[in-house]
Amino acid sequence: MTERGVVFDLGYTPHEGERRGRHGAIMTTFRDGLYRVFGIRRRARKKILPWLLVVIAILPAVVFVGFAFLLSTFAPDVESPFGGHAEYFGITATVVLLFVALGAPELLIPDRREGVLAVYSSRPLRPDDYVGARAASLLTVIAGFMLIPQVLMYIGFAALSSDSFFKALGTNADEIPKIIAAAAMYALAYAPVGLLVSTIASRKAAATGIFFAVMLIGTALAAALVEATGVPGHRFAALLGLAEHPAQVSDWIFGRVGSSDLIVANNGFDPWVSLIVILLVAGVSSAVIVWRYRRIM
Amino acid sequence: MNDAPILSARDLGHAYGSIVALHGVEFDLPAGRIGLVGANGAGKTTLIKILLGILRPTTGSATVLGFDATRDMLDVRSRIGYMPESDCLPLDVTASEFVVYAAGLAGLPSNAARQRASDVLTLVGLEEERFRPLGGFSTGMKQRTKLAQAIVHDPELVFLDEPTAGLDPEGREEMLELISRLGGFGINVLVSSHVLGDIERTCDRVLMLDGGRVLRSGPLSHLVDADIVSVDVLGDISAVVEHLTAAGAVVETSGSRLLVSSSDDDPFRLVRDALVSTGSGMRSLGPKATTLEDVFLEGGGT
Numbered sequence: 103m104t105e106r107g108v109v110f111d112l113g114y115t116p117h118e119g120e121r122r123g124r125h126g127a128i129m130t131t132f133r134d135g136l137y138r139v140f141g142i143r144r145r146a147r148k149k150i151l152p153w154l155l156v157v158i159a160i161l162p163a164v165v166f167v168g169f170a171f172l173l174s175t176f177a178p179d180v181e182s183p184f185g186g187h188a189e190y191f192g193i194t195a196t197v198v199l200l201f202v203a204l205g206a207p208e209l210l211i212p213d214r215r216e217g218v219l220a221v222y223s224s225r226p227l228r229p230d231d232y233v234g235a236r237a238a239s240l241l242t243v244i245a246g247f248m249l250i251p252q253v254l255m256y257i258g259f260a261a262l263s264s265d266s267f268f269k270a271l272g273t274n275a276d277e278i279p280k281i282i283a284a285a286a287m288y289a290l291a292y293a294p295v296g297l298l299v300s301t302i303a304s305r306k307a308a309a310t311g312i313f314f315a316v317m318l319i320g321t322a323l324a325a326a327l328v329e330a331t332g333v334p335g336h337r338f339a340a341l342l343g344l345a346e347h348p349a350q351v352s353d354w355i356f357g358r359v360g361s362s363d364l365i366v367a368n369n370g371f372d373p374w375v376s377l378i379v380i381l382l383v384a385g386v387s388s389a390v391i392v393w394r395y396r397r398i399m
Numbered sequence: 400m401n402d403a404p405i406l407s408a409r410d411l412g413h414a415y416g417s418i419v420a421l422h423g424v425e426f427d428l429p430a431g432r433i434g435l436v437g438a439n440g441a442g443k444t445t446l447i448k449i450l451l452g453i454l455r456p457t458t459g460s461a462t463v464l465g466f467d468a469t470r471d472m473l474d475v476r477s478r479i480g481y482m483p484e485s486d487c488l489p490l491d492v493t494a495s496e497f498v499v500y501a502a503g504l505a506g507l508p509s510n511a512a513r514q515r516a517s518d519v520l521t522l523v524g525l526e527e528e529r530f531r532p533l534g535g536f537s538t539g540m541k542q543r544t545k546l547a548q549a550i551v552h553d554p555e556l557v558f559l560d561e562p563t564a565g566l567d568p569e570g571r572e573e574m575l576e577l578i579s580r581l582g583g584f585g586i587n588v589l590v591s592s593h594v595l596g597d598i599e600r601t602c603d604r605v606l607m608l609d610g611g612r613v614l615r616s617g618p619l620s621h622l623v624d625a626d627i628v629s630v631d632v633l634g635d636i637s638a639v640v641e642h643l644t645a646a647g648a649v650v651e652t653s654g655s656r657l658l659v660s661s662s663d664d665d666p667f668r669l670v671r672d673a674l675v676s677t678g679s680g681m682r683s684l685g686p687k688a689t690t691l692e693d694v695f696l697e698g699g700g701t
Contacts, residue, residue, distance in 0.1 A: 221487050
């Protein structure tokens, strides 16, 4: 004889456990931002582009180290043609630009379009917290894009060094703060502009297009305007090339000023001018984003 | 039971530029299920936004669960839930993911958020559909998901803004049933609606707004059980009316039907005496069936 099953109606159980309040809300928003830009817990098609960009950002670093390994094994006297940490920022900068163009709209626009901001407005979260958490998500991802390949190269080159591994790590330790500072410059130059465009645009595709227009066409426009020699102060148009400023500051950090063919450098602007432009644009962008979200949340 | 008001307002006002949405609003509402009623534009949503800390009052102040709605916004938001009238669901995630996320936003740790989301989605009848993307949900399922995100963190008070909007009759019944059950879970409810029947079904108190002012406020039973007797008289009504008026009653006539009220005496007794004295017969006698709509219209609501 089999025993009869019993169904219990457990009803509603109140939550008597921990509540993390504002800190928990901020961390949840931050973590959701990371998931969003990588398409995690989203449909498969939303994962394709971000992960393709991850591969594009990291693969060259693996190739650099691999090629250095081959050279050190078969032609120890030949120097690697690929360069080092400073040169690699030129590769990842393009990937980061693409990622910000795709990721920043994903972070802000769906919440506005789909009305999800109403849910955030009923949680222990201020508008500044929401914007800050989303910005932190984007900055973290940019830092990852910039730093992970650099760390791979740093460790890889140390492993291939004729010195011992740990000695090589120590010898090159002065590169670490430079790498971090250069990555921070790119993040500061790209993320606030991407988020500002996504704050204003109502559709993701439009935001991506406007960001490219500002960063790339703006640079092309700057190149054209500085050629207008008949116009007084025409060289100041070089400052419109927003995409170039972090490269100029990065060269400065790595002691390579003048080694890149940058419009801003060619028109006589020192790297500190680029640094001020980056900080100014980041500051104004952040202020406008916060102002806008304080009005709508 | 604590009798302290869960919601109160003093001289509360808000204006959008030159348009006054709320003016001189005052109330003290105890725990329970409260209906916030009023026509479109009466100021219901503005009041809810002030209580949530989204809008700052132009004048006066409001408290929620004892906390100042503006100054202690985060304390308020840690204890309440909100089901907005408008769309608030991301279409490309599953109901489960979204409700877990909503729980996390309220500060619940991951494991608790997952457990609560599962329980609450079952409670609202979405246990079978919880792993489907919200973009494929019907209006009724979306409304249930909105309710689930509003209560997933076990709030002390939940604001429901037009919870039956867009629902078919069956969906509306199910939503009203769910709202009625919330009180049993220890969750206080403020239901905003312009459908007065929904408020009568689900609430025990009501706050009526009209043109940004409080029209009526109090227990629903006090508002709708007006002390008025309705009697349908057979034959000539004039003698009955004359007798009632002489006894101090206030009489309204509509054909053969009389509506009788008295501030000094029991209107049933007055009607009985008048019928006996005049030798008149009647078809029916009983308390006037007063709906919330009657109260709203009598109060000058539009």
